[in-house]
Amino acid sequence: MGNNIEALLKPQSVVVVGASAQEGKVGNIILTQVVKGKFRVYAVNPKGGTACGLPLYASVRDLPEVPDLAVLALPAGPTLGAAQECIQLGVKAIVAIAGGFSETGDAGYALEQQLGNMLRGSQTRLLGPNTLGLLVPGIGLDTNFLPAEHMRRPDPGNIAILSQSGSIAVGEMDSNALTGVSISAFVGFGNRLDINENELMDYYAEDPGTDVLAMYLESFADPQGFLERCRRIVPHKPVILLKAGRSEAGARAVQLHTGSLAGSDRVTDGALRQAGVIRVYDTQELMDAARVLAFMPPIDDCRVAVLTNGGGFGIVASDFIESNRPGIGAKLAVLSEETKQKIASAALSFAAVRNPIDLTASLNNAMCDAALSALQEDPGVDIILFTLGFQPPAIDENLIDIIIHWARNGSKPMIVVPIGSDIVLKAMQKFNAAKVPAFTSIWRGVQAIDTLAKRGKMLRKLQAAQADPVETAGAVAPTLQPGAPVGEYEVKAALREVGVNVPRSIVLRPGEQLQAIPLNYPLVVKISSAEILHKTEQKGVLLGIRDRDELEKAVADMRSRFATGDILIEEMEGRGVEMIVGLVRDSTFGLAVMCGLGGTTAELYQDVSFRMVPITRRDADEMLRELKGHKLLEGFRGIQTDREGLIDLLVKISHFGEFYQDDILQMDLNPVIVQPERAVAVDAKILWTQG
């Protein structure tokens, strides 16, 4: 990379500015750590003297070389001067630790702008300000001003932690390090004045020592750029994200139904799914998911063999595996007779050799070895969950090695749930060192299985998608002029242009007389006007018109009640499953396609799914599968529906959205009736961003 990011993350030389000999000072804590690194180290402090055995230079100018990286262990004010000096000298990268910038209000914001101005036009890159900085165990780079007795440092591993919050990341590293969880890097980007999460993702996507990206974000520096990177990285390395701030009320206009259903973080959720991100909600979940993906290959199917030495453990684990709430809705493997015989022959007579396999509190090393060996050969088993209480007398530390042996050298992935205290602490360290995923609660262990299954599913999907035909954005562009308010007739005409089914219709403009009607009864008469958003409430819809006589009355009635507006006369559509489809502008990610069950269901059960424009057929299919009411589209109670036609419609609405990418605020097709032969939009509304 020519952008000096490598100088930040793999420097050859580092200077600590604001270094101090005085214990407890930030500049001392940082220097104490940095001197142990595998790079040349310098220390700067105008007071002179020495610190950590190094001479304290008066200024960065005085160093024998221009260092790759300067760590500024200074308050906000002095940080500016030091940064200026570094930039002038051509230092490649700076870590600005100090808080007191934009996060504190107007004065801090101005200070941060000054720092930004300095950087402009230079080659120097800056991490922060307001950050704990970096921890790269492989080269001993550690800028966290946290004393060793307050924070355990992780060993070198293959997980990169990229975090907007330093405290979250160091808290998790510290508690995970107790059991030996290791990382390739932690980078806290704080106020991300210069370097943001996206650039760091680019780096760790290519870093051969990193297999998993574990991220914490409160907002996105560049949402589109983030999604684009995820799409690029996810086929090669998993991206796990804890996106905080999800409870904040969405700032969206809610004039249309689609808008009100897009509340909270549902659009974010759709965008992340679409980009292949694995989403988590707690910091422990973040590290758990990262760890299992860093240690074990994904699984293609999810038939679980549960091995245990306590009946209760096996039952609770099985509940979580087979149930949905709470649980992962997977399956217990059906063991072959051969497998059962092998296990039974090594076990005590009262062991329960089914699945879960309970070797009882008498479990010893030989039984365990035999059982794990037998499970490797069983084609009906995709993954092994070993839930092991360490209390029984026969269990000794050699058992840990037996488990590690099979987890690393066996043909099946394995998850371990060790239950206990002191021995388990030691066991966890051994498991983590050997890259065996172990979790100290049954639920966390079962969730780890789910993570591997999700990753496997995603990879299969990406694989399959490669064979998908390239989707052109529908040759025909709609001719509707954005900006001007439009009635239902115009919206439907535009939909028809892009190939969306709408009822056959004619329109009567004001003053026009009713002529011969080339439509089949029964008909519907509607007022079509940009001013009337909620027609039904105003009795602007007359259904079930059976003949010419009724039609004339309906038109007269409509004209008598509405002074303006066109009259739309449509063929009445037959029954089917009612859906709502729409487009909605999200303040973060832009235009999203929405789909949900129609009627009151979408709203009552919040049963809707979102994807960002543009979507593929595969995305549309996933959107439907995500709905809890999906069964309705799969022949539920014998109801026939043109599910493919609905997918087609969703993709066309996405095309429609592409044409009006910057113009549409919200669009509702409500309902779309999915009939046995076709999906048809029976009502349609649009709100433009402007106009």
Added chain:
Amino acid sequence: MGNNIEALLKPQSVVVVGASAQEGKVGNIILTQVVKGKFRVYAVNPKGGTACGLPLYASVRDLPEVPDLAVLALPAGPTLGAAQECIQLGVKAIVAIAGGFSETGDAGYALEQQLGNMLRGSQTRLLGPNTLGLLVPGIGLDTNFLPAEHMRRPDPGNIAILSQSGSIAVGEMDSNALTGVSISAFVGFGNRLDINENELMDYYAEDPGTDVLAMYLESFADPQGFLERCRRIVPHKPVILLKAGRSEAGARAVQLHTGSLAGSDRVTDGALRQAGVIRVYDTQELMDAARVLAFMPPIDDCRVAVLTNGGGFGIVASDFIESNRPGIGAKLAVLSEETKQKIASAALSFAAVRNPIDLTASLNNAMCDAALSALQEDPGVDIILFTLGFQPPAIDENLIDIIIHWARNGSKPMIVVPIGSDIVLKAMQKFNAAKVPAFTSIWRGVQAIDTLAKRGKMLRKLQAAQADPVETAGAVAPTLQPGAPVGEYEVKAALREVGVNVPRSIVLRPGEQLQAIPLNYPLVVKISSAEILHKTEQKGVLLGIRDRDELEKAVADMRSRFATGDILIEEMEGRGVEMIVGLVRDSTFGLAVMCGLGGTTAELYQDVSFRMVPITRRDADEMLRELKGHKLLEGFRGIQTDREGLIDLLVKISHFGEFYQDDILQMDLNPVIVQPERAVAVDAKILWTQG
């Protein structure tokens, strides 16, 4: 208690039968522990000699006294002889450790029956067989054959653990003891040949040293007895239950809709809610819920103040507090200006003094003390969540004491989430010793708040229910004869007798002619026959009959197509919200009332709730609130419904169920239409258990 349970749980004298001097033997491990107890201890082994400094008597007969409790550390076979001897001598209680009984098959079952026969007619009580037995820290009674180096023993505390699985309980005690979690007792009842969970609940309900009952069950020894005890105990002490085995497919007949919706463990869930049990799913959850309830009072409202030293911690915690999925759907407290000023005056200028309150990584003892002090005074705060990373340099161990001070002596309950490694292990021990509920993940901390809120809500409900009028079981008994298959007409007649609204109707028996009809059009004509369960599919329902002419045709049509059966002529009911109401027999708990949204919704969204017969109006109200679609009954989109009428109907269906307690297999009222003025059962079916 005169039933010798006290002799088991608080013995004055204990003999270990099968005691051994040989290290590693079960009889040695147990004796090693038992000799430390606060009671007289004897040891029996026919080989003689000494063990743990005690003489080994040849037999229980040879002891200087008849001991209260005999712990049989023997294999299954010898257990019988030893038990016989103890029973003959009048030993008050026995713990039978050995496995190899009914859990292993027919031979073991026969052995267990023999043991049961011995006990019959005696005063001796037996715990087990197939159990780890007991751990009562307060008196040093410990029969678990788990060596000290494999299992940490908890200190004396106020949580009683009653468990069907020994391994689950000791695993949890061991891992919890690492952080100093304490208990009043663990009792594993294994195969519960004699003493079961219900009797133990009775004991610990009265035990002054126990404040919380934490239970693990795979099945119920006496389901009705369990529920009855819960109802009695819950007003005084929380009962928390991990009910395992929930994924097992229900063994219910599914001929009616109600039956198919009662699958998996939804009925269990309804029964447990009704009895006030707090249900959990993981062992960690079990101990977490027990601990917070043992340490802190319940809360009446749930406005949470979040205090932290890391912005990210505060945001993640707030997400869990305010969101529903995942989250607890509670509220962040709005802090008073006074509170904010007090906190700000002690904090650094760049601290964020809103809610969450982020004192930043610069948090020190004085700031923390000031913030906790200020929060005590704020009437808008119900509970404090303190999420604290232990990594920053200014944090020292005195902070733990400050937190303990406010948690114990402040006016607000407090939950602590300490994040870190070595210091946190120590801190957890101090917190637990001081009865301050602390949890090492944010989500667990937030769940603890929810547990206190749920307990508060339950106590308020129980309090309010005391003022409820006594509900009589509806003076009128239905006259329907159970057992014989019945058509819709007869079922509805019976419903009318107990006061359930059904449409006005007449019936035409086979051969009867259509006379003048005292009903208002439009009408519905239905075939009413016990043989035809699914009328609609067989076109046995003709709707919207507008006049006499159409009626005659409909009757003729019906008669031409159905050889047998009555013809039911009903007034057609107006529109409303469609519900399904029913009764279903659960193989464990008996007859349950069911309620859900009608149409396809109940089935698609599994949106149903259950309670055991009989229910109160309050139960019925709760059933409705539990439905995700509950809004539909609360004026959603201006829809008017007689919600009180629906509650009335549910209670009457419960009364109906009481009359036919042993007779009804399943009953469907589908739909019940909840109109603005009344709730009316439009269709009704019954299946009897026999007939």
